[in-house]
Structures are given as C-alpha cells and as structure tokens.
Amino acid sequence: LKNNSIASSVDGDRLWQRHLEMATFGPSENGGSTRLALTKEDIDGRLRLAEWAAKRGFKVFLDGIGNMFVRREGTNPTLPPVMTGSHLDTQPQGGRFDGVFGVLAGFEVLEALEDTRTATQHPIEVAVWTNEEGARFWPGCMGSKVFADPNKLQPMHASKDINGISVHSSLAQLFLAFPTTPRRAVGFPVASYVEAHIEQGPILEAEKKIIGIVTGIQGTRRFRVEVEGFQGHAGTVPAELRKDAVRASVNMIAKLQDFAYAADSRVRFTVGRILVEPNAPAVIPGRVTFTIDFRHPELSVLNEVGDQIETICAQNAAGCKFKVNEIARTNPTDFKGLIPDLIEDVSQKLQLSRMRVYSGAGHDAENLAMLCPAGMIFVPCENGISHNEKENVEPDHLKAGARVLADVILALAKLVEPLYAKRD
Amino acid sequence: LKNNSIASSVDGDRLWQRHLEMATFGPSENGGSTRLALTKEDIDGRLRLAEWAAKRGFKVFLDGIGNMFVRREGTNPTLPPVMTGSHLDTQPQGGRFDGVFGVLAGFEVLEALEDTRTATQHPIEVAVWTNEEGARFWPGCMGSKVFADPNKLQPMHASKDINGISVHSSLAQLFLAFPTTPRRAVGFPVASYVEAHIEQGPILEAEKKIIGIVTGIQGTRRFRVEVEGFQGHAGTVPAELRKDAVRASVNMIAKLQDFAYAADSRVRFTVGRILVEPNAPAVIPGRVTFTIDFRHPELSVLNEVGDQIETICAQNAAGCKFKVNEIARTNPTDFKGLIPDLIEDVSQKLQLSRMRVYSGAGHDAENLAMLCPAGMIFVPCENGISHNEKENVEPDHLKAGARVLADVILALAKLVEPLYAKRD
Numbered sequence: 001l002k003n004n005s006i007a008s009s010v011d012g013d014r015l016w017q018r019h020l021e022m023a024t025f026g027p028s029e030n031g032g033s034t035r036l037a038l039t040k041e042d043i044d045g046r047l048r049l050a051e052w053a054a055k056r057g058f059k060v061f062l063d064g065i066g067n068m069f070v071r072r073e074g075t076n077p078t079l080p081p082v083m084t085g086s087h088l089d090t091q092p093q094g095g096r097f098d099g100v101f102g103v104l105a106g107f108e109v110l111e112a113l114e115d116t117r118t119a120t121q122h123p124i125e126v127a128v129w130t131n132e133e134g135a136r137f138w139p140g141c142m143g144s145k146v147f148a149d150p151n152k153l154q155p156m157h158a159s160k161d162i163n164g165i166s167v168h169s170s171l172a173q174l175f176l177a178f179p180t181t182p183r184r185a186v187g188f189p190v191a192s193y194v195e196a197h198i199e200q201g202p203i204l205e206a207e208k209k210i211i212g213i214v215t216g217i218q219g220t221r222r223f224r225v226e227v228e229g230f231q232g233h234a235g236t237v238p239a240e241l242r243k244d245a246v247r248a249s250v251n252m253i254a255k256l257q258d259f260a261y262a263a264d265s266r267v268r269f270t271v272g273r274i275l276v277e278p279n280a281p282a283v284i285p286g287r288v289t290f291t292i293d294f295r296h297p298e299l300s301v302l303n304e305v306g307d308q309i310e311t312i313c314a315q316n317a318a319g320c321k322f323k324v325n326e327i328a329r330t331n332p333t334d335f336k337g338l339i340p341d342l343i344e345d346v347s348q349k350l351q352l353s354r355m356r357v358y359s360g361a362g363h364d365a366e367n368l369a370m371l372c373p374a375g376m377i378f379v380p381c382e383n384g385i386s387h388n389e390k391e392n393v394e395p396d397h398l399k400a401g402a403r404v405l406a407d408v409i410l411a412l413a414k415l416v417e418p419l420y421a422k423r424d
Numbered sequence: 425l426k427n428n429s430i431a432s433s434v435d436g437d438r439l440w441q442r443h444l445e446m447a448t449f450g451p452s453e454n455g456g457s458t459r460l461a462l463t464k465e466d467i468d469g470r471l472r473l474a475e476w477a478a479k480r481g482f483k484v485f486l487d488g489i490g491n492m493f494v495r496r497e498g499t500n501p502t503l504p505p506v507m508t509g510s511h512l513d514t515q516p517q518g519g520r521f522d523g524v525f526g527v528l529a530g531f532e533v534l535e536a537l538e539d540t541r542t543a544t545q546h547p548i549e550v551a552v553w554t555n556e557e558g559a560r561f562w563p564g565c566m567g568s569k570v571f572a573d574p575n576k577l578q579p580m581h582a583s584k585d586i587n588g589i590s591v592h593s594s595l596a597q598l599f600l601a602f603p604t605t606p607r608r609a610v611g612f613p614v615a616s617y618v619e620a621h622i623e624q625g626p627i628l629e630a631e632k633k634i635i636g637i638v639t640g641i642q643g644t645r646r647f648r649v650e651v652e653g654f655q656g657h658a659g660t661v662p663a664e665l666r667k668d669a670v671r672a673s674v675n676m677i678a679k680l681q682d683f684a685y686a687a688d689s690r691v692r693f694t695v696g697r698i699l700v701e702p703n704a705p706a707v708i709p710g711r712v713t714f715t716i717d718f719r720h721p722e723l724s725v726l727n728e729v730g731d732q733i734e735t736i737c738a739q740n741a742a743g744c745k746f747k748v749n750e751i752a753r754t755n756p757t758d759f760k761g762l763i764p765d766l767i768e769d770v771s772q773k774l775q776l777s778r779m780r781v782y783s784g785a786g787h788d789a790e791n792l793a794m795l796c797p798a799g800m801i802f803v804p805c806e807n808g809i810s811h812n813e814k815e816n817v818e819p820d821h822l823k824a825g826a827r828v829l830a831d832v833i834l835a836l837a838k839l840v841e842p843l844y845a846k847r848d
Binding site (some may be wrong): 021039091092093094133135138140162200201218220222230231232233234235236237238240244246247249250251253254257261265266267268269270271272273274275276277278280281282283284285286291293295333359360361362384385386387388 | 586658
C-alpha cells in the first residue's frame, strides 16, 4: 500500500477540530449552524479556510459566481486539476457536517499530501461551491451549475433572496473580503471529481457500513407557485365574495401532496417555504407564494407527476389567479465506472465496510458529472438526520471517509515522486 | 335646529385635507397606508394630531397602553367626558380611512365647537385607541380592551410583534416622543361613546344610504395554532417517516375552512398569517404557526364552531404535535337605545338618507359598550373594500358622517351657553 496510499497520514483529530472551528461561523441556538450562502458568516468561514490554505502554501482562487478553489500544485501544472470539495453554506438551523465535511476532507487530503511530501502529477483542487443549499438563493447547487454551464452566470446573478438582495450584490461583499485573491473565469477543464459527504439518510447506519459508494443522485424539479387573491377585511367579506389566497393555496398544497405521494413510495415532495401577504391575522390574504421541491430517481415519474402540478393548482384555485414557475430541474445522475470502482477498491484495501448507495439529496457532483468522471463517498450520519441542528456524525467515520478520499484522489492524480526528497 | 346643531359648521374641506395629511405618515406603494401600531409612522401621525390640538388649545393625554385623548374642556370639568374617536393605526398595505375617519371626524367636531364658540357642559374627548388593527400586536382593539379592563394592561404589555419586539418596549418609543404630555391611569368614567367609521362592507353603497346606524358588532374568536413537526432533508426522508409541519397545517386549514363555512353563510373564517420555520425550499418544515380569525353574530355559533377547532386539528395532525391557543374572544355586541336613536334622530333632522346596519368588522366601540351608552355611525366605502390600499370614500360622505357625529356629541354633552360670548 506504501507508494499509492497516504491514508495513514490523514489526521482524524485535525479534521474534527477543523469541523468544530468552522461551526463557530454562524452557530445556531441548539448546536447547529446557520451559515447562509454569501452572508457574513459564509464569507468569514471561507476567510478562515483561506488562512489555513495560506499557512500550507496552497493557492486560492475565486470565480465569477464565488466558487473558491484551494490548489495544491502538481508536477505538471498544465494538466487539468483532479478536483474534490463540496460547500460551506448551510440551511437555516442546519447541521455542522453537511457540505463542510466534503470541503474539510478535501483540505485534509491536501495537508496529508503536504505532510508526507508527496508530489502528484496533476494539480489537486478543493472546490467550495457557492449556494449549494439553495436556502438563501434559488436554485441550489448554484455555483456548480454555473461552473458546468457558464451561460447560467448572468441569470444566477439576478437571483434574489427573501429580502430582495441579489446574488450579484452579495458577491460584491465576497470579493471585497478577498481583495487580493486571483479571479478565474467560470468553468475550466477538470480531470475528475470526487466529493465526500454525509449520507443524510439512514441506510449506512442501519446496515452498519462506514463507506457508501454512491451510484447516483435522484432528479429534482423545483417550482415556485404564485397565488393572487384579493386582500380584504376578515370580518366583513362573505365567503362567496372572497378571493382568499391562503384558502386556495392550502387546498392546492393538500391536493398536490396527496397526488404526488400516491404515485410511488420513492416520491419526495416538499413545500418548504410559504410567504403570505400581508400576513396579518385580520386580513384576507391577497397573495401567497410557495415552493415545491419534488424529487424522484426516475425521469418518467419526474415528468408525469411534475407536469400535473399546473392542472392540480387550477382545480383548486377557487377564483384566485396563479402562476406555476419551474425554477430548476436536474435529471437523475448515474455514477458509473472509474470513480465508484476506485472508491470500492480503496475501501477494500483499507479494510473499511462498504456498500453501494443511492443519493436522495442533490449534490454539486451532479453538475460535475456532466464534465468529467465523477463520484461520491458517503459516511453515515446519526439517525439519518440532516438539514437539522441535530445532525451528527462519528469523528471516526469522518476520518474513514477522508482516508478513502485521500487514496482515491492520489490514484487519480497519479503519484510520481516524493516532492521534497532532496530537502531531507 | 339652531341651538342644538353645529352640523353646518363642520368643514368638509378641512376634514378631507386632514385625511390626506394623515396619509403622508406611512404611505404605501399604491396609494394606501402602512402605519402599524406604535411604529415610527404611527407615532409621527399622533404627533401631528397633537400639533393640531395644541393650535386650538385642546389638552392631550396618554394612558399606560398608549391611548391618546384630545380634550376640549366642558363648563363642568368634573363631569365624565363624552367620548368619540377611533384609531390611527392601519393594516399593512391598508387604507387611508379605516379608523382615521373616526379620529379626524371627532377632531372636526371639537374644531366646529371651537369655531362657533359653543360651550358644552361635559368635556368632550377624542380617543386614539392603540393597536386597533391587531396587525402588529395581537390581539386587536388592544387599547380599548385595556381601557375597559385595566387588569389586561400587564398581559398586553408582554404581547410581541413578528420580530419579537414587545408592546412594552414600543410604548417606550411613544412616551419618548411625547415627553411633556401628561399621563393618565388606564380606564376612567366615560359618559357616553360614539364612534364614526367607514362601513368596510358593501351594504350602504348598494342601498344608496349615506348614514349607517350601527345595531351591533359580530363576535370574534381569535386563535393561534402552533404545529410542530421534525425538520429534515427534502430529498432523503421518505413520506412515512416525515413529520412535515406544512403538510399537517395545510390539511388542518383546508378542513377547518370547509367545516366552518358549512355551518352558516354568516361565518367569517380567515387564516391571515402563516409562519413556516425554517421556511427554506429544500427543508421539510419543522414548525408552522398560523392564526385563525373567526367571527359570527351569534354566540351559539361562535361556541359550537370555535370549540371544534382543536378536534379538527387533531384529526389532521399526521404525527405532528400541535397546540391551539385562544388569544382573544369578544362576544357579539348590541347597540340599543340612547345612542342609535340619537343618530337616527339627528340624521333625520339633517335630511340624510340612513339605515340600520350590523357591523362585520370589530371596533373599539365594542369595548366602550361595556362601560357606557355607546354606538357607531357608518359611512359608505367604495365597493365595500377595506384593509386594502384600494379603500376609498367620497369626501361628501365623510362630511355627512362628521355632521351627524357633531350633533350627536353636542346633544350628549348638553349645550349650555356660548363659550366666548363675552369676548365678542
């Protein structure tokens, strides 16, 4: 294992401490994190990562959608980088590991390579993708989406948060905080991409496996539905004259949920955000906006169920106007061949229990899979709980995931020689 | 009509101009007003009223819930005041007349008395009741509720707005803006109470009547329902393991609306506010809070339908915990005898078309009716639209309402002699 493994140099304590330190940016009340994309907390977290990078002599770059890249140079700097990474933004009242693990495991790989003075032919880069969660700006996986398709840069810049602040103006805050960091154009050749992540589901834990070799990611369709009624006095307007945007919306949502879940037990259908205007107890609501997050592993179900949303809304509009906007769509992703096989092979050599798993959650890897061989490594999370302050992971599992990542990356970057041999 | 009428001295232009001027505090985008209780806009509006009062030599007082009283002294200052008034706070994106008319019509009566140097035996006071709308703080009619029952002062001080700011700390801002205004204890004897208001319904307009003699106000029960699910990842948690607070809430609200409206065509049932936590598109909501505003003219229906809310929520909770809190309750109010008869009599003498009407909206008069003879004068509003920026009223109708109010108040305050006769 000697010349093609640095797994034994992965420092589990250092990796754990970095997780605790990253969680100091946007700590939430009950031990989780609220570090929404491009907020001060997110920017401060990235600055800390950049400090760590500077200490080890790694270069840092930013692109036009705010993706950040930490680069350890290869012996052949003209080769496209082998890439790993994930995201540092969280959900509101989210967890300390979702996304953070993929970034810090990638950084730990760079440090293990540095500690062991191991040279690689390819440069290796750790990506911090912007706004993966989609909690502040829609859609999620924004940074990797733009990276895979630079034509999306301008439309994504126009996306606004709940307070009307655009991605564009929030990015200005990020760039201000990194005044001397070199900028890159959006999108460039990548040799291969491997992302480590917590499972966010209960299967690995139930099956007592430490490593999940991800076989694919279910597809997603995201909608924003706008319902327009007529604002009025709660005490005076009789039922038959009302255009109550809440009454129409709750009927729409109730019927949509029933319809979607009837299709298939693999359906995931979530109305996660509802905004009521003017949202006053004694006023018949004039306007409601709600979001739909619909996911399924099969393209046909995504199409058939998703295409009925408009019809079901129409059947329950009760005199209100409405508009169904499809905000984002990602077809199901398959991870096959090189990367999953390499994860399997390395896990076996490191004698770590493992199984193939399918991802219910979306990840930046789904966008990178359009550009290069890609794959993901999952580690278990407690009770499958994620997007919740209670999200928790065993430190040993983080270490095991980082060890597998290290040797997979090393294999991909093609070990050539001990880097500082002459200095010894 | 001479000695017992000042109606001809009511200045319709002055009254209209005061409405336009008051609307400059918290103007909303489409020509309405957003002047929520105890905000800077509300305080600035009250300061303007106090300036007008000072110019005419009227005294101004504030009580411990922020109710403001503009007093024109009587020849017998020890008598309890004859009171009129309403409120200056509005709904978000509300209208320019709801509440405002009652205050400015009352003030116009004081000015007409002053202009004609008419003395009254009773002092006359124009009340500006705090937080009638209940849009910022729950419950509405807060100021008059506390005035009628001073035991409610402390609990109402603890009420908080959507941002966690309490009535108590907002009142501190009000008192700061009126540093030299004398304070009164909450609640004191009142001789009688007459409130002018726009109808906020379509009946007067449809029946082509200018003056509504209000016979009563329907009863109200207000609830806040808290639904607690379990926050989770929108892509990973299967339907059978979800505790989705939005899914439970939309089913509750849909079933509650159907049940309530089935009872009776006079039911008014409104869910005006929904708050979702964390309100992120890709997160299964962990918590939803929604309000219910339920009104009916009959106590038995208020009891029977309102008491089923808990049961219907339980039937639709789908694994979520929930709590139904009854925040406020007002039984139906009847206006009978002295005041409505006086309004009828004065309207007839002034040759104004009139009819008896029942109020769907709640008003401060319902609380004053517990203390003294009380009644209300309605004027038509365009298409019955209220709690909406489109709220509109004919200037001539405002004038007509103020003329009736003037002579009703004069009769109640018992004309005794020309006040400044000797100065002439």
